[in-house]
Amino acid sequence: MTRSQVKWRLTLAWWQYLAVGLLPLLVMAWAFGGGAALMPVLALPLFLGGAATMFLSLPRFGAYKRALIATSKALGSADEPAAWIELARVRRMAMFFACFPAWVVALSVLVGLEAVAQILLALSTLVLLYLYRIPRQLG
Template sequence: MVVPVLISSQLPQLAGRFGEPLALPLFLVGLATLFLNLPRFTAYKHALIATEKDLGSDAEASAWAALRAVRLRALRTAALPAWLAAIGAPLGLEPVAQGLLVSGSLVLLLLYRIPRQLQ
């Protein structure tokens, strides 16, 4: 998630009509996408609980598959703010705003790790 922001910040700035006016709305949309993770985290938490209940049973493989699918969907949603920061870099999004969006995505990634009890 950090690499696209670093690469796109090296691109030339788009000045004029499209650059500066889009930077602030793009940052606000990036902040709003952080809240899209609330239902994803709830689904992930329920999938974790279901997987823990099915450990050692015949349904363990399907529980792990369901957890993997829910987690992958949640990780994609968690990456959205960082990708919006990468899109906003050539549009004039300030480095501080880029750092905030990337940091938010990285913190969300920490939420979606598999706990030690299930490893």
């Protein structure tokens, strides 16, 4: 597989994780957004929990940056395929953790979390996922 094909697959995986992260929120808002809140007292704790899940992504971001640097050093050598595989593995785990805030906010639709708070947590997922895009300088 060529370098451009690997980068294309990693870009496609990024778009898939964006959909996996934000689609549950859209579905829950469409299905349950107009209904009455089940337990409004849980709205603030769920918002705070969703905001706290952003910090779960911090160690994964460090691992991703180390894998990115290792991949850039391995370009053109015999270790390049293994470096791409390791980068994809580390990135996949990091993007999984980056989706947590949007998944928490999808659950918070049931308890009546305000739209502004939902948008903030969804944007935090979007920003976290944006950090895991493959830079143009790589390859």
